[in-house]
Amino acid sequence: xxxxxxxxxxxxxxxxxxxxxxxxxxxxxxxxxxxxxxxxxxxxxxxxxxxxxxxxxxxxxxxxxxxxxxxxxxxxxxxxxxxxxxxxxxxxxxxxxxxxxxxxxxxxxxxxxxxxxxxxxxxxxxxxxxxxxxxxxxxxxxxxxxxxxxxxxxxxxxxxxxxxxxxxxxxxxxxxxxxxxxxxxxxxxxxxxxxxxxxxxxxxxxxxxxxxxxxxxxxxxxxxxxxxxxxxxxxxxxxxxxxxxxxxxxxxxxxxxxxxxxxxxxxxxxxxxxxxxxxxxxxxxxxxxxxxxxxxxxxxxxxxxxx
Amino acid sequence: xxxxxxxxxxxxxxxxxxxxxxxxxxxxxxxxxxxxxxxxxxxxxxxxxxxxxxxxxxxxxxxxxxxxxxxxxxxxxxxxxxxxxxxxxxxxxxxxxxxxxxxxxxxxxxxxxxxxxxxxxxxxxxxxxxxxxxxxxxxxxxxxxxxxxxxxxxxxxxxxxxxxxxxxxxxxxxxxxxxxxxxxxxxxxxxxxxxxxxxxxxxxxxxxxxxxxxxxxxxxxxxxxxxxxxxxxxxxxxxxxxxxxxxxxxxxxxxxxxxxxxxxxxxxxxxxxxxxxxxxxxxxxxxxxxxxxxxxxxxxxxxxxxx
Numbered sequence: 256x257x258x259x260x261x262x263x264x265x266x267x268x269x270x271x272x273x274x275x276x277x278x279x280x281x282x283x284x285x286x287x288x289x290x291x292x293x294x295x296x297x298x299x300x301x302x303x304x305x306x307x308x309x310x311x312x313x314x315x316x317x318x319x320x321x322x323x324x325x326x327x328x329x330x331x332x333x334x335x336x337x338x339x340x341x342x343x344x345x346x347x348x349x350x351x352x353x354x355x356x357x358x359x360x361x362x363x364x365x366x367x368x369x370x371x372x373x374x375x376x377x378x379x380x381x382x383x384x385x386x387x388x389x390x391x392x393x394x395x396x397x398x399x400x401x402x403x404x405x406x407x408x409x410x411x412x413x414x415x416x417x418x419x420x421x422x423x424x425x426x427x428x429x430x431x432x433x434x435x436x437x438x439x440x441x442x443x444x445x446x447x448x449x450x451x452x453x454x455x456x457x458x459x460x461x462x463x464x465x466x467x468x469x470x471x472x473x474x475x476x477x478x479x480x481x482x483x484x485x486x487x488x489x490x491x492x493x494x495x496x497x498x499x500x501x502x503x504x505x506x507x508x509x510x511x512x513x514x515x516x517x518x519x520x521x522x523x524x525x526x527x528x529x530x531x532x533x534x535x536x537x538x539x540x541x542x543x544x545x546x547x548x549x550x551x552x553x554x555x556x557x558x559x560x561x562x
Numbered sequence: 563x564x565x566x567x568x569x570x571x572x573x574x575x576x577x578x579x580x581x582x583x584x585x586x587x588x589x590x591x592x593x594x595x596x597x598x599x600x601x602x603x604x605x606x607x608x609x610x611x612x613x614x615x616x617x618x619x620x621x622x623x624x625x626x627x628x629x630x631x632x633x634x635x636x637x638x639x640x641x642x643x644x645x646x647x648x649x650x651x652x653x654x655x656x657x658x659x660x661x662x663x664x665x666x667x668x669x670x671x672x673x674x675x676x677x678x679x680x681x682x683x684x685x686x687x688x689x690x691x692x693x694x695x696x697x698x699x700x701x702x703x704x705x706x707x708x709x710x711x712x713x714x715x716x717x718x719x720x721x722x723x724x725x726x727x728x729x730x731x732x733x734x735x736x737x738x739x740x741x742x743x744x745x746x747x748x749x750x751x752x753x754x755x756x757x758x759x760x761x762x763x764x765x766x767x768x769x770x771x772x773x774x775x776x777x778x779x780x781x782x783x784x785x786x787x788x789x790x791x792x793x794x795x796x797x798x799x800x801x802x803x804x805x806x807x808x809x810x811x812x813x814x815x816x817x818x819x820x821x822x823x824x825x826x827x828x829x830x831x832x833x834x835x836x837x838x839x840x841x842x843x844x845x846x847x848x849x850x851x852x853x854x855x856x857x858x859x860x861x862x863x864x865x866x867x868x869x
Contacts, residue, residue, distance in 0.1 A: 268638060269604050293634045294601050297576050319633045319666040326626045327600045331575060355665040358658075359626040 257282050257408050257458050259481060260554040261523055262298045266465075266487055266502075267320050268527040274298040274551055275320045276524040278462055278483060280406055285387040287311040288328075289404055289462050295324035296331050302552050306335040310386030314345035315464060316401035317352050325353060326360035333364045340366040342385040344392075346400040347371045372402060378471045393475040395466035397501045403463040403475060410559050411435060412452035419450040458557050461517070464524045467498060468507050473514035480557050482517040483549065484508040485524035489535020505535055509542035521549040564589050564715050564765050566788060567861040568830055569605045573772075573794055573809075574627050575834040581605040581858055582627050583831040585769055585790060587713055592694040594618040595635075596711055596769050602631035603638050609859050613642040617693030621652035622771060623708035624659050632660060633667035640671045647673040649692040651699075653707040654678045679709060685778045700782040702773035704808045710770040710782060717866050718742060719759035726757040765864050768824070771831045774805060775814050780821035787864050789824040790856065791815040792831035796842020812842055816849035828856040 258281040263274030275292025279299065286309045288295070299306070309332050315321055332341070343353060350369040357363075372381055374394030381392040391405035414433045424445055428438050432450045439445070461476040464485035476482050487502035488494075494504045505522055512520040520543055525532050532548040539546035547553075565588040570581030582599025586606065593616045595602070606613070616639055622628055639648070650660060657676040664670075679688055681701030688699040698712035721740045731752055735745050739757045746752070768783040771792035783789050794809035795801075801811045812829055819827040827850055832839050839855040846853035854860075 268641075269601065269634070271604055271608055293631060294576065294604065297578055297601065301578055317666055319637055322666050323630060323634050323663075324600060327576070327630050330626055334575075352665050355662040356630075358662040359624055359629050 256559070257406065257460065257557045258304075258554065259460055259483075259557065260302055260304075260552055261483065261521060261549045262302055262552060263292065263295060264523040264525055264532075264549045264551055264553075266485070266524040266526055269294045269320075270527060272551070273525070273527075275324070276464055276485070277321075278523075279304065280388070280460065281308075282387050282408060284308055285310045287313065287386065287388050287390075287406065289313045290315055290321040290464075291324040291328055292320045293323045296328040298551055299328070300331075302554075306332045307337045309337070309341060310339070311342045311344065311388055311390075313390070313402075313404050314343070314349055315395075315403070316346060316397060316399055317348065318399070318465070321465075322352065322356065326357050329357065329363055329367075330360050338365050340368050342368045342370060344370045344372065344383070344385060344390070346402055347373045348400075374400075374402075380471075380475060391475070393469075393471055395463065396469050397465045397467075401466055403461065403466065403472070405462070405475065405479070406458075406460045408458040408559075410455045410457040411447065412454050414450055415452045416450075418452070422449050424449055456560055458559065460557065461515075463511075465502055467501050468503060468511055472511050476511065476515035476517055479515065479517040481519050481521065481555065482512050482515060483521045483523055484511060486522040486532070486539070487524060487526050489525075489529060489532055489538055491538055505532075505539040505546075506542055509539035509546050512543040512546065518545065520546040521553065522546065523549040563866070564713065564767065564864045565611075565861065566767055566790075566864065567609055567611075567859055568790065568828060568856045569609055569859060570599060570602060571830040571832055571839075571856045571858055571860075573792070573831040573833055576601045576627075577834060579858070580832070580834075582631070583771055583792070584628075585830075586611065587695070587767065588615075589694050589715060591615055592617045594620065594693065594695050594697075594713065596620045597622055597628040598631040598635055599627045600630045603635040605858055606635070607638075609861075613639045614644045616644070616648060617646070618649045618651065618695055618697075620697070620709075620711050621650070621656055622702075622710070623653060623704060623706055624655065625706070625772070628772075629659065629663065633664050636664065636670055636674075637667050645672050647675050649675045649677060651677045651679065651690070651692060651697070653709055654680045655707075681707075681709075687778075687782060698782070700776075700778055702770065703776050704772045704774075708773055710768065710773065710779070712769070712782065712786070713765075713767045715765040715866075717762040717764040718754065719761050721757055722759045723757075725759070729756050731756055763867055765866065767864065768822075770818075772809055774808055775810060775818055779818050783818065783822035783824055786822065786824040788826050788828065788862065789819050789822060790828045790830055791818060793829040793839070793846070794831060794833050796832075796836060796839055796845055798845055812839075812846040812853075813849055816846035816853050819850040819853065825852065827853040828860065829853065830856040
């Protein structure tokens with residue numbers, strides 16, 4: 256199961272009760288953060304998941320409201336006792352930008368490792384593994400290079416005792432094979448697929464900010480259990496303004512959710528000029544009914560589907 | 563008159579209800595900020611003095627908890643419509659550190675101007691003028707170069723009509739001379755001192771963090787109307803720990819206040835491990851009775867003394 260929390264939902268400007276847009280995921284005791292604006296460590300502390308198990312930080316792009324909290328967070332993670340490396344993922348140049356920001360945090364008790372991603376075409380998807388996480392990435396359409404992310408939890412097939420018996424697999428190996436281990440015994444290699452049925456549907460969460468809608472997004476987010484998407488403004492009348500700044504309004508996010516056939520949409524990255532996003536939620540729900548207005552520390556635990 | 567607000571009082575780690583240590587001063591519609599940690603723009607917005615009139619930013623030193631909020635603040639000041647330059651004062655190197663931090667805020671609608679200060683000896687004081695402000699600076703004793711600041715508001719002498727008459731100064735010039743203007747009329751230069759009595763006591767506010775007590779500080783803060791001083795811990799038993807990290811406990815700050823014969827002491831820069839500084843205030847008041855435990859947005863208006 257995958258825990259997700261929107262630790263901030265504000266665009267551009269941190270407000271007292273709305274931190275800057277970011278999300279955190281937790282899987283098997285490991286945390287992944289997407290973006291880290293000013294104050295992210297404060298709301299993360301409020302969330303109560305701790306700091307030490309932060310294994311991966313993904314950056315969407317290099318605007319201040321998505322990055323400035325990094326040095327403070329890294330120092331706090333250091334104070335939590337962490338000594339294991341942290342992997343930082345982002346557009347090409349992320350290593351240099353992080354190095355510059357960390358001028359005020361030059362010494363950390365752990366290593367930073369970088370994965371820089373470049374997209375030649377807007378329809379290209381990249382898959383990568385960092386820490387416990389299987390991640391997909393897509394190029395977005397913002398005023399600078401910007402990345403949308405997907406988090407994926409694979410699910411093995413069901414244990415199939417008949418299949419195991421048919422292949423004469425010793426019963427004492429069943430447990431280890433079922434857990435995904437391969438075992439060599441008496442000169443024969445046993446692999447998990449010998450005792451498992453076909454792979455089952457896993458979990459998929461997609462996170463898309465800051466961008467205009469793109470033609471690649473419906474496929475990138477397709478079938479997501481949760482689609483977290485920016486909506487700078489709720490009112491459709493603000494669409495030209497949103498487009499001018501390479502952002503979306505709620506109805507555009509909802510249209511993507513519908514096109515991608517996702518299960519649920521959470522809106523985020525609100526303009527500081529919009530104090531009550533709920534007021535405009537109907538602009539999303541009339542297009543995609545399972546739309547919700549995200550708020551700081553809105554949290555969900557996503558389980559595997561029953562099958 | 564000078565308005566002072568402690569916009570944050572926390573050390574190291576921003577907390578939900580205690581922002582990082584910083585102060586802002588307002589004089590004749592111009593603002594000066596000392597330090598800018600993560601979240602300073604949030605608490606500054608709460609204070610309600612606006613952003614556009616921020617003319618000067620002084621940095622004590624280059625630790626993350628005193629600097630990371632700068633890029634976000636500068637962008638917000640830009641969005642407020644400011645186009646006039648901002649002067650940034652700090653230890654030598656401040657230009658390079660600010661340039662690095664602003665990698666995520668590369669374009670601002672105004673110029674940044676820098677004043678870099680270097681102290682050969684710990685007993686040296688520097689005086690400078692930036693924006694509306696007369697500023698003094700002293701080297702502190704921290705784990706890196708660190709500066710204590712003084713803000714000074716001069717006060718001219720009283721208007722002295724007898725003195726003006728004695729010097730046969732035309733009555734129609736009295737008003738302009740009284741306001742501090744020099745006037746040339748009929749081949750003679752008239753200066754304000756011709757109509758004013760001796761200079762009167764002005765206003766002095768001193769701001770000292772992060773440091774151990776130094777021998778120069780009593781003289782530097784001497785006679786301050788308000789002395790704002792760090793106290794990482796309240797409990798005297800934590801003194802060795804405070805000293806190890808080049809900080810002070812409350813009683814050390816109070817001893818400085820007493821030695822400097824200041825009018826009032828405000829404590830700030832509390833350890834995140836100390837949720838209730840009031841609990842330890844007696845450790846300061848027993849040494850210097852007019853000691854107060856600072857809190858976020860604690861504000862005072864300091865007037866000229868009656869004389």
